[in-house]
Amino acid sequence: MYAKVIVDVPAKQTNRAFDYVVPLPLRKWVEVGSRVGVPFGPRVLQGFVVELQEESSVDPKRVKAIQHVMDVVPPLTPELVGLGRWMSGMYLCHEVTALQAMLPGALKAKYERGIQIGDHAGEQARTALPDVLDILEFVRLKGTVGMEALMERFPNEGLLVKQLIESGALSEVQIVKDRMNTKKALTIFPPEQIGVLEDAVQELSVRAVKQKEVLRFLMDHPVPIRLAELMDKLQVGAGTVKSLSDKGWFELREVEVGRDPYAGRTFLRTKPLPLTDEQDHVFQEIQSAVAAHRHEVFLLQGVTGSGKTEVYLQSIQECLDQGREAIVLVPEISLTPQMVERFKGRFGDLVAVLHSRLSNGERYDEWRKITRRQVKVVIGARSAIFAPFTRIGLIIIDEEHESSYKQEESPKYHAREIAVQRALQHQAVVVLGSATPSLESIQRTRSYRGGKPSYRLLLMQQRVAGRPMPKVHIVDMREELKGGNRSMFSRPLYKAIEERLHKKEQTVLLLNRRGYATFVMCRTCGFVSTCPHCDISLTYHQSSRMLRCHYCGYAEREVSQCPSCSSEHIRHFGTGTQRVEEELGKLFPGIRVIRMDVDTTTEKGSHEKWLTMFREKQADVLLGTQMVAKGLDFPDVTLVGVIAADTVLNLPDFRSAERTFQLLTQVAGRAGRHEKLGEVFVQTYTPEHYSVQCASRHDFGGFANHELDIRATLGYPPFQRLILITFSHEELPLLVKSAEAFVTRLKELAADQLRSENDLFSAVEQTPEPAHMEVLGPVASPISRIKDRYRFQCVVKYRGNVQASQLIGSAVSWFEERSSKEKLQISVDVDPQYLM
Numbered sequence: 001m002y003a004k005v006i007v008d009v010p011a012k013q014t015n016r017a018f019d020y021v022v023p024l025p026l027r028k029w030v031e032v033g034s035r036v037g038v039p040f041g042p043r044v045l046q047g048f049v050v051e052l053q054e055e056s057s058v059d060p061k062r063v064k065a066i067q068h069v070m071d072v073v074p075p076l077t078p079e080l081v082g083l084g085r086w087m088s089g090m091y092l093c094h095e096v097t098a099l100q101a102m103l104p105g106a107l108k109a110k111y112e113r114g115i116q117i118g119d120h121a122g123e124q125a126r127t128a129l130p131d132v133l134d135i136l137e138f139v140r141l142k143g144t145v146g147m148e149a150l151m152e153r154f155p156n157e158g159l160l161v162k163q164l165i166e167s168g169a170l171s172e173v174q175i176v177k178d179r180m181n182t183k184k185a186l187t188i189f190p191p192e193q194i195g196v197l198e199d200a201v202q203e204l205s206v207r208a209v210k211q212k213e214v215l216r217f218l219m220d221h222p223v224p225i226r227l228a229e230l231m232d233k234l235q236v237g238a239g240t241v242k243s244l245s246d247k248g249w250f251e252l253r254e255v256e257v258g259r260d261p262y263a264g265r266t267f268l269r270t271k272p273l274p275l276t277d278e279q280d281h282v283f284q285e286i287q288s289a290v291a292a293h294r295h296e297v298f299l300l301q302g303v304t305g306s307g308k309t310e311v312y313l314q315s316i317q318e319c320l321d322q323g324r325e326a327i328v329l330v331p332e333i334s335l336t337p338q339m340v341e342r343f344k345g346r347f348g349d350l351v352a353v354l355h356s357r358l359s360n361g362e363r364y365d366e367w368r369k370i371t372r373r374q375v376k377v378v379i380g381a382r383s384a385i386f387a388p389f390t391r392i393g394l395i396i397i398d399e400e401h402e403s404s405y406k407q408e409e410s411p412k413y414h415a416r417e418i419a420v421q422r423a424l425q426h427q428a429v430v431v432l433g434s435a436t437p438s439l440e441s442i443q444r445t446r447s448y449r450g451g452k453p454s455y456r457l458l459l460m461q462q463r464v465a466g467r468p469m470p471k472v473h474i475v476d477m478r479e480e481l482k483g484g485n486r487s488m489f490s491r492p493l494y495k496a497i498e499e500r501l502h503k504k505e506q507t508v509l510l511l512n513r514r515g516y517a518t519f520v521m522c523r524t525c526g527f528v529s530t531c532p533h534c535d536i537s538l539t540y541h542q543s544s545r546m547l548r549c550h551y552c553g554y555a556e557r558e559v560s561q562c563p564s565c566s567s568e569h570i571r572h573f574g575t576g577t578q579r580v581e582e583e584l585g586k587l588f589p590g591i592r593v594i595r596m597d598v599d600t601t602t603e604k605g606s607h608e609k610w611l612t613m614f615r616e617k618q619a620d621v622l623l624g625t626q627m628v629a630k631g632l633d634f635p636d637v638t639l640v641g642v643i644a645a646d647t648v649l650n651l652p653d654f655r656s657a658e659r660t661f662q663l664l665t666q667v668a669g670r671a672g673r674h675e676k677l678g679e680v681f682v683q684t685y686t687p688e689h690y691s692v693q694c695a696s697r698h699d700f701g702g703f704a705n706h707e708l709d710i711r712a713t714l715g716y717p718p719f720q721r722l723i724l725i726t727f728s729h730e731e732l733p734l735l736v737k738s739a740e741a742f743v744t745r746l747k748e749l750a751a752d753q754l755r756s757e758n759d760l761f762s763a764v765e766q767t768p769e770p771a772h773m774e775v776l777g778p779v780a781s782p783i784s785r786i787k788d789r790y791r792f793q794c795v796v797k798y799r800g801n802v803q804a805s806q807l808i809g810s811a812v813s814w815f816e817e818r819s820s821k822e823k824l825q826i827s828v829d830v831d832p833q834y835l836m
């Protein structure tokens with residue numbers, strides 16, 4: 001038997017599968033998805049088995065053998081291995097990079113695997129076959145057995161061992177000298193004859209109050225308890241407990257604990273709520289697709305507070321009832337304890353939580369619950385999309401428009417695309433939910449394939465219980481300036497905050513820090529410098545005092561007078577949260593402000609801490625960046641203020657209007673979600689802009705139509721797709737020369753393909769849209785130098801049946817063959833979220 005193995009060296013030369021013999025003793029242990037050690041040149045490397053076959057076309061004398069297998073249960077499923085191949089073609093990354101991205105960090109480190117007796121060994125032992133007893137006995141005697149020792153002793157029992165692990169009779173662990181090891185905790189085991197503690201209490205001196213308290217507690221609760229928990233409960237020191245165990249009243253020893261980050265927290269079980277008509281309609285659609293095992297993608301557009309989460313919960317229940325599994329993605333910053341609580345409250349221990357604030361070890365424990373089939377639901381941020389489930393029925397992506405679903409480093413995948421790809425393999429349903437769906441997704445509900453829209457649109461236009469949407473006021477900051485107000489707070493917003501302080505209600509203030517001080521705007525008339533070729537605002541470069549276009553390279557000198565109204569109040573624009581906080585303090589002495597931004601939330605758990613404080617009304621104002629805009633559900637928030645809506649609007653990015661609309665809608669949605677009415681003030685220098693106007697009317701449809709028209713005219717997504725190619729080199733002249741050579745070659749390749757493609761189209765007379773591809777640039781990247789490397793970029797725009805990734809792949813190979821010694825780096829970003 002032969003295995004095709006992808007070795008763990010992300011390089012062009014190793015970006016293919018190599019053939020290895022599977023030696024006889026390993027045959028029962030190796031599967032597609034197994035990690036193996038293979039000889040490669042002088043070294044032994046880690047690799048992934050991606051295929052098994054009876055024959056190999058490689059000369060048998062030259063084929064080497066797999067040395068060892070690293071895990072009993074392969075960390076990847078055959079489906080994920082296939083996904084890795086797809087990703088490498090789609091996103092132009094090394095296959096091994098894609099596979100590695102699917103594993104929890106703990107598994108990427110150097111380590112060894114071992115087998116121990118599991119929690120359920122006892123049950124097995126009673127009913128088991130002699131073979132099983134042999135294995136269990138062997139492991140029991142050794143404590144921890146290395147993979148190799150086990151395989152040597154039971155070469156033919158691979159399947160059986162896997163079954164034992166699945167049933168919990170054995171458990172796979174990491175034997176590492178490192179921190180990743182499974183965690184142990186000192187635990188108290190009360191004696192079986194609990195009555196003896198009564199004697200102990202009598203024996204102790206009257207002054208040993210604390211010790212007696214511990215013993216009494218154990219008599220009332222005669223079950224094992226962690227030392228830390230007991231100390232916490234009774235407010236006693238470790239010494240007190242230790243002295244009791246030294247006297248032999250009970251046993252104190254270390255046991256392995258799952259690092260469940262939510263351990264010890266009790267989640268109130270919740271029952272499904274009776275659905276509103278709108279919710280029920282949506283739920284029926286989703287549930288019937290799930291029940292029919294029909295692959296379908298739904299776009300659920302529901303206004304803020306319409307009760308999307310309840311629909312998710314009931315759909316998941318439906319999926320579980322069918323014996324299938326569900327993945328829920330939420331943006332990292334919405335993955336708060338409140339969010340987790342809603343899922344754990346409904347599904348209890350069937351839920352695993354994966355997010356980046358967990359330590360490597362915690363993540364690994366959660367991930368193991370999936371491979372051990374202990375959980376049926378995974379809730380997590382982007383990378384949870386790779387959860388190694390084998391019977392997926394439903395994948396939910398909440399806030400599907402969020403740009404954080406796109407990974408910025410290789411593999412530069414979009415979780416939405418991965419979700420659809422995986423769901424296709426599982427005949428599963430995808431639900432993309434948002435109050436402000438991305439235009440890409442909206443367009444897919446309107447474009448038909450085989451008579452059906454690619455995505456199906458489901459709508460929820462009412463808030464639950466007939467609660468009204470908050471009233472949104474647009475405040476024209478140009479008028480404020482004319483009226484002599486130079487403060488960053490307009491008079492209406494000032495009054496509104498004052499009122500809330502008086503009524504003891506709460507306020508959320510949003511300041512967008514992205515794009516800090518980068519664009520130039522006239523404070524008198526709102527004029528913003530834009531590129532004459534691209535309809536995108538120019539970026540101010542402090543060092544050269546120039547304004548530049550990041551798409552086409554156009555540049556102009558900084559101006560000191562507004563070209564539109566000749567005012568001298570023109571300057572680069574931006575303000576920080578800290579300054580807003582100071583000003584609040586001056587305007588409203590004694591005001592209690594919680595500031596949430598990157599500076600105040602770096603510490604683990606700080607994000608949750610601030611939100612809890614705010615929920616408990618320890619502050620009047622929650623002031624922050626984007627992180628205050630999403631998912632928060634506080635009953636006493638009746639006012640939302642946006643300090644400057646324009647900061648996003650004028651970013652040099654074709655998505656800036658979309659992002660502005662999304663942000664304004666999301667943050668407005670935080671107000672008045674419960675009994676009290678909500679009110680929103682949006683301060684802006686461009687009150688007439690359609691993104692501001694539509695957001696103020698809660699008019700998603702109007703915004704989408706307007707924006708789609710513009711995108712169609714300018715040839716931007718979703719009508720054309722983009723690929724960003726970035727070149728970098730230490731020497732500028734070489735970089736420019738290479739980038740130009742690359743672009744020339746790419747254009748040649750594209751011309752060839754397009755010719756044949758469009759010939760084909762005209763031959764069959766059925767072209768929905770003719771294939772088209774253009775290459776813009778190369779121009780200097782917006783960030784023109786990083787770590788002493790200069791950067792240039794080009795943007796590929798294409799539509800129709802163009803194999804753009806493949807074309808770029810060929811151009812990259814062509815280039816690398818010619819210039820192997822030059823240190824030019826090329827990085828490719830398919831469907832980039834930011835063109836930087």
Ligand SMILES: Nc1ncnc2c1ncn2[C@@H]1O[C@H](COP(=O)(O)OP(=O)(O)OP(=O)(O)O)[C@@H](O)[C@H]1O
Nearest residue numbers: 273274275276304305306307308309310464631669
């Ligand atoms: N059928 C229902 N009956 C009563 N209350 C409900 C129902 N569905 C949801 N709710 C409540 O309505 C509130 C808003 O629901 P939820 O948070 O799910 O909205 P959402 O659409 O996810 O909002 P957002 O997009 O703003 O996060 C919650 O407090 C929720 O418990």
Ligand SMILES: [Zn+2]
Nearest residue numbers: 522525562565
């Ligand atoms: Zn002006």
Ligand SMILES: [Zn+2]
Nearest residue numbers: 531534549552
């Ligand atoms: Zn331009």
